[in-house]
Amino acid sequence: MIQQREERHVLTEISTDVVFFTVRNERLCVLLIQRDKEPFANYWSLPGGRIGREETLDAAARRMLAAKTGITGVYLEQLYTFGGIERDPRGRVISVAYYALVAADRAPLIPERPDIRWHEVEALPELAFDHAEIVAMARRRLASKLEYSTIALQLMPEKFTLSELQAVYEQILGEELDKRNFRRRLQGLGCLEPTDELHRAGKHRPARLYRIKRPGRVEIFK
Amino acid sequence: MIQQREERHVLTEISTDVVFFTVRNERLCVLLIQRDKEPFANYWSLPGGRIGREETLDAAARRMLAAKTGITGVYLEQLYTFGGIERDPRGRVISVAYYALVAADRAPLIPERPDIRWHEVEALPELAFDHAEIVAMARRRLASKLEYSTIALQLMPEKFTLSELQAVYEQILGEELDKRNFRRRLQGLGCLEPTDELHRAGKHRPARLYRIKRPGRVEIFK
DNA sequence: CCAAAAGTGTTGCTACTACACCCATGG
DNA sequence: CCATGGGTGTAGTAGCAACACTTTTGG
Numbered sequence: 001m002i003q004q005r006e007e008r009h010v011l012t013e014i015s016t017d018v019v020f021f022t023v024r025n026e027r028l029c030v031l032l033i034q035r036d037k038e039p040f041a042n043y044w045s046l047p048g049g050r051i052g053r054e055e056t057l058d059a060a061a062r063r064m065l066a067a068k069t070g071i072t073g074v075y076l077e078q079l080y081t082f083g084g085i086e087r088d089p090r091g092r093v094i095s096v097a098y099y100a101l102v103a104a105d106r107a108p109l110i111p112e113r114p115d116i117r118w119h120e121v122e123a124l125p126e127l128a129f130d131h132a133e134i135v136a137m138a139r140r141r142l143a144s145k146l147e148y149s150t151i152a153l154q155l156m157p158e159k160f161t162l163s164e165l166q167a168v169y170e171q172i173l174g175e176e177l178d179k180r181n182f183r184r185r186l187q188g189l190g191c192l193e194p195t196d197e198l199h200r201a202g203k204h205r206p207a208r209l210y211r212i213k214r215p216g217r218v219e220i221f222k
Numbered sequence: 223m224i225q226q227r228e229e230r231h232v233l234t235e236i237s238t239d240v241v242f243f244t245v246r247n248e249r250l251c252v253l254l255i256q257r258d259k260e261p262f263a264n265y266w267s268l269p270g271g272r273i274g275r276e277e278t279l280d281a282a283a284r285r286m287l288a289a290k291t292g293i294t295g296v297y298l299e300q301l302y303t304f305g306g307i308e309r310d311p312r313g314r315v316i317s318v319a320y321y322a323l324v325a326a327d328r329a330p331l332i333p334e335r336p337d338i339r340w341h342e343v344e345a346l347p348e349l350a351f352d353h354a355e356i357v358a359m360a361r362r363r364l365a366s367k368l369e370y371s372t373i374a375l376q377l378m379p380e381k382f383t384l385s386e387l388q389a390v391y392e393q394i395l396g397e398e399l400d401k402r403n404f405r406r407r408l409q410g411l412g413c414l415e416p417t418d419e420l421h422r423a424g425k426h427r428p429a430r431l432y433r434i435k436r437p438g439r440v441e442i443f444k
Numbered sequence: 445c446c447a448a449a450a451g452t453g454t455t456g457c458t459a460c461t462a463c464a465c466c467c468a469t470g471g
Numbered sequence: 472c473c474a475t476g477g478g479t480g481t482a483g484t485a486g487c488a489a490c491a492c493t494t495t496t497g498g
Contacts, residue, residue: 010275011233012273012275014234014316051234053232053314054307054314055307056305056306056307057303057305057316058305078302080300081279081300081303081318083273083318084278085276085277085278092276094236094279094318096303096305096316161450162450162451163449163450178489178490179450179451179452180452180453180489180490181488181489183451183452184452184453185486185487200496200497201449202448202449202496202497203446203447203448203449203496203497203498204447204448204449204450204495204496204497205448205449205450205451205494205496206449206450206495206496207449207450207451208450208451383477384477384478385476385477400461400462400463401478401479402462402463402478402479402480403460403461403462405479406479406480407459407460422469422470423476424469424470424475424476425469425470425471425474425475425476426467426468426470426474426475426476426477427467427468427469427475427477427478428468428469428477429476429478430477430478445498446497446498447496447497447498448495448496448497449495449496450493450495450496451492451494451495452491452492452493452494453490453491454489454490455488455489455490456487456488456489457486457487457488457489458485458486458487458488459484459485459486459487460484460485460486461482461483461484461485462482462483462484463480463482464479464480465478465479465480466477466478466479467476467478467479468475468476468477468478469474469475469476469477470473470474470475471472471474
């Protein structure tokens with residue numbers, strides 16, 4: 001059985017791959033896993049694998065994340081299904097791709113697993129299979145969702161400053177934003193709640209910390 | 223082999239289902255096929271079927287349409303992949319759903335096939351499997367794409383009046399639009415070209431016919 | 445007192461909404 | 472000449488972009 005999966009297989013297989021985003025020190029990052037087997041040995045790849053016989057697609061995607069990182073309960077959304085005939089040299093594999101978001105404070109490096117790492121999306125290594133294409137599509141989707149939803153809040157820790165949030169937006173959009181316009185817009189959405197805490201971070205005025213009013217909820221507008 | 227597919231199968235199968243839209247006499251319609259076998263015998267269903275071993279997903283979806291209607295070269299886009307565990311009572315079937323658009327003048331009824339018919343989306347019969355859910359999602363996607371793309375032009379014949387186009391928008395959005403605002407917006411997109419022909423349709427002023435400047439091209443804006 | 449980031453308002457422009465009348469034709 | 476749908480402009484508004492200075496703190 002194992003033998004058969006290493007060989008070129010005859011049936012069409014179905015798997016899932018997940019683009020797992022976080023923001024680490026103000027950089028958008030993706031979780032990658034270094035392969036230790038052919039094909040693409042030593043290449044980095046997305047977490048993924050076969051979908052179980054009695055498992056929904058979402059559940060499979062979550063299982064991939066939990067298996068590699070232990071992280072659960074994240075925001076997860078189906079991205080696209082990739083069905084290129086030659087995307088896996090072992091045979092036909094159709095992959096239902098997802099993307100997921102997790103707050104930086106829940107996304108530690110795992111020191112004992114140097115083969116599982118967060119990589120800055122601006123400096124990705126060469127990826128296995130068609131995973132570069134999958135990451136590119138996930139980035140576009142995420143960027144376009146910023147415009148009409150509160151999805152970016154899923155990348156924030158429990159408490160954060162507006163400047164930190166702005167940095168996340170800028171990182172995803174790849175452009176700088178005007179501070180006053182940004183703050184007006186975000187505060188106007190009614191999704192943020194100021195706490196009475198301040199964040200002191202250096203020799204300058206401390207920043208107010210905000211909290212998400214309805215954590216876990218992504219609001220769509222317009 | 224055929225026997226095996228009629229029985230409850232063990233492996234996960236992968237198929238595609240296509241929501242094929244057109245507009246017939248000012249109503250948004252979907253192509254449905256009446257099943258003649260269990261499960262869901264006599265229910266209406268979407269055109270669909272298994273994906274070939276050496277066939278891309280898009281190609282499979284196009285093949286389904288061509289097989290049932292002979293129509294080719296239509297606008298086609300992947301919608302979502304449905305993987306509910308119990309969506310097919312025969313066993314696990316994951317379906318990559320697509321939607322497609324065709325102009326009314328290319329979408330005739332096939333009189334000798336009463337089991338293949340265009341149905342108004344506002345008056346659908348009960349559908350097999352989870353096909354009602356798939357149609358609902360396709361409608362939402364189509365409606366939201368109207369706002370920021372020229373996708374609706376894919377439903378128009380070669381030449382059409384602005385009033386006909388407006389009727390298509392209203393049908394998809396499910397609301398009435400202001401004539402002057404609509405015309406200003408559409409003409410401002412630069413995708414339409416007035417012809418020098420007029421359409422005479424009754425005892426009133428004839429309407430100018432327009433043509434799509436770049437047929438087959440769907441422009442995204444904003 | 446200096447450096448550094450936090451915080452705050454106004455103005456112009458653009459894009460959308462709402463709205464009513466004349467035009468060309470067929471019968 | 473009447474009924475029918477085709478065709479046109481304007482005024483108000485709301486939301487977005489551009490833009491610079493004051494505040495608070497740590498060193």
